[in-house]
Amino acid sequence: MNSYIEKEKEYIFQTYKRYPISIEKGIGCRLYDFEGNSYLDFLGGIAVNALGHSHPKVLKALHEQMEKYLHISNYFYQEPQIKLAEKLTQMSPYDKVFFSNSGTEATEAALKLARLWGNKYSKSKVISFTNAFHGRSYGALSLMDKALYKENMGPFLQDINIIAYNNIEAIRANINNDTSAVILEFIQGEGGIVGVSEDFVKELFELRDKLGFIIIADEIQSGAGRTGKLFAFEHYGVKPDIITMAKGIGGGLPLGGVLTTNQIATLFGYGTHGTTYGGNALACAAGLVVLEELEAGLLHQVTENGNYLKSELIQIKELFPNHISEVRGIGFLQGLSLSFEASELVVELRNHKIIGNATSGNVLRIIPPLIVTKLEIDEFITALKQSIDIIKK
Ligand SMILES: Cc1ncc(COP(=O)(O)O)c(C=O)c1O
Numbered sequence: 313m314n315s316y317i318e319k320e321k322e323y324i325f326q327t328y329k330r331y332p333i334s335i336e337k338g339i340g341c342r343l344y345d346f347e348g349n350s351y352l353d354f355l356g357g358i359a360v361n362a363l364g365h366s367h368p369k370v371l372k373a374l375h376e377q378m379e380k381y382l383h384i385s386n387y388f389y390q391e392p393q394i395k396l397a398e399k400l401t402q403m404s405p406y407d408k409v410f411f412s413n414s415g416t417e418a419t420e421a422a423l424k425l426a427r428l429w430g431n432k433y434s435k436s437k438v439i440s441f442t443n444a445f446h447g448r449s450y451g452a453l454s455l456m457d458k459a460l461y462k463e464n465m466g467p468f469l470q471d472i473n474i475i476a477y478n479n480i481e482a483i484r485a486n487i488n489n490d491t492s493a494v495i496l497e498f499i500q501g502e503g504g505i506v507g508v509s510e511d512f513v514k515e516l517f518e519l520r521d522k523l524g525f526i527i528i529a530d531e532i533q534s535g536a537g538r539t540g541k542l543f544a545f546e547h548y549g550v551k552p553d554i555i556t557m558a559k560g561i562g563g564g565l566p567l568g569g570v571l572t573t574n575q576i577a578t579l580f581g582y583g584t585h586g587t588t589y590g591g592n593a594l595a596c597a598a599g600l601v602v603l604e605e606l607e608a609g610l611l612h613q614v615t616e617n618g619n620y621l622k623s624e625l626i627q628i629k630e631l632f633p634n635h636i637s638e639v640r641g642i643g644f645l646q647g648l649s650l651s652f653e654a655s656e657l658v659v660e661l662r663n664h665k666i667i668g669n670a671t672s673g674n675v676l677r678i679i680p681p682l683i684v685t686k687l688e689i690d691e692f693i694t695a696l697k698q699s700i701d702i703i704k705k
Pocket residue numbers: 414415416417419445446447448497501502530531532533534558559
């Protein structure tokens with residue numbers, strides 16, 4: 313119903329550049345609009361719908377929980393929260409979870425922990441990196457350098473130093489005894505699917521062990537199995553001190569959080585941090601299904617199908633050497649670096665009934681639901697080839 317497009321303009325803040333379609337429903341990796349068109353979803357709610365749309369196990373878990381309660385507040389011990397926290401700690405090398413509703417709030421919690429750590433050990437500076445994305449609150453924006461998100465909104469938090477991403481010299485020059493924490497995405501998502509090098513990670517963790525600051529891994533986009541491991545840092549054989557998570561971890565419901573060690577978790581005492589909705593029962597019930605599915609074979613499937621996607625993308629790059637400069641990423645967090653605006657390709661893909669996504673201007677970001685099949689990947693690849701062919705002409 314296209315009247316929704318007009319009504320949206322009339323009633324809602326114009327902060328989102330929406331695709332010109334109104335979706336009625338989603339099933340698996342497909343979205344259906346009110347006109348009866350179906351689209352293959354290679355956006356997955358911006359890396360949220362890990363198990364696609366209307367996954368029967370998610371719906372079953374939600375129905376079962378809905379019949380018990382929707383919300384009771386964090387005054388109570390809540391079964392779905394505790395089960396999910398137990399699972400997260402079993403599947404990761406961490407001890408404790410704090411649940412939030414979103415990625416931004418996870419960043420806020422991590423930043424507060426960083427300040428508490430710093431104040432305890434007389435270290436004042438937090439280091440973050442160019443091109444990062446950590447959310448939209450003042451804390452998160454203070455960690456980011458992209459002008460669009462910050463213009464005319466200052467002042468921002470003090471004692472934050474944004475330095476060049478993936479640059480060993482920059483960390484050597486800027487990290488010292490006064491550093492309380494470093495926050496990074498092991499693979500920058502909004503920043504154009506750019507991963508850190510092994511050497512950079514090695515240097516960063518050696519500096520941590522020498523100087524005693526904490527490392528926060530923002531796994532909000534790269535976590536929840538998207539790279540074939542529960543968290544992207546696992547590809548590097550290191551253990552950050554705090555993990556921030558959101559997006560896929562709630563399987564489509566608003567859920568985020570931080571995972572950390574017992575030692576760091578005690579920096580928050582009773583009442584020093586909290587949220588009304590964080591760890592909502594429905595979101596946690598869905599989150600538990602996501603983790604169970606990842607453990608039951610989906611992680612393995614992401615690795616296998618992600619490798620398949622990558623090999624297909626590399627072939628496409630070879631077909632269009634003047635239009636594709638690089639294939640980046642791993643699992644279902646991949647990107648094509650293009651010689652033209654990626655939004656042009658997103659429009660053409662949509663003409664081929666594929667929902668794609670552009671980031672960082674010239675990067676086609678490929679973040680389908682983790683359950684996407686090889687056949688669906690083939691469908692995407694065929695449409696991608698045809699779309700680039702049309703743009704090229
Ligand atoms: C790496 C990263 N961190 C933080 C955020 C913010 O998460 P949210 O939009 O849930 O607040 C995002 C969202 O895109 C993200 O990709």
